[in-house]
Amino acid sequence: MKKTEFEYKYVKKCADCKTMFSSRSIHLVDRFKNVSQVYVECKKCKKSVLVYIVKSEGLFVTQIDVPTDMKKEDIIRFQNMSPVSEDEVLAFRKWIKKSAV
Numbered sequence: 001m002k003k004t005e006f007e008y009k010y011v012k013k014c015a016d017c018k019t020m021f022s023s024r025s026i027h028l029v030d031r032f033k034n035v036s037q038v039y040v041e042c043k044k045c046k047k048s049v050l051v052y053i054v055k056s057e058g059l060f061v062t063q064i065d066v067p068t069d070m071k072k073e074d075i076i077r078f079q080n081m082s083p084v085s086e087d088e089v090l091a092f093r094k095w096i097k098k099s100a101v
């Protein structure tokens, strides 16, 4: 799956050590409608993060960073799984709303 400028714009540097991510550290896992899931591995501190970028109506964008133990290989396995269902997206949106409070 190809990365776009959109994902690059929001995934820039490591939250822990502030190292700038190189384009090779950023992997687009999935994109479903207005949600992009990006996996980033910091080459300096080796921390992995799953970043969810949610585009809402207008220009509002929510970004959620979830630290993960997953490795790039797991992500590739992930990509071969069935696409995200409508229900999963709804559940995810509910979760975001809850977390945003």
Ligand SMILES: [Zn+2]
Pocket (backbone or CB within 6 Å): 014, 015, 016, 017, 018, 019, 042, 043, 044, 045, 046, 047
């Ligand atoms: Zn780092």
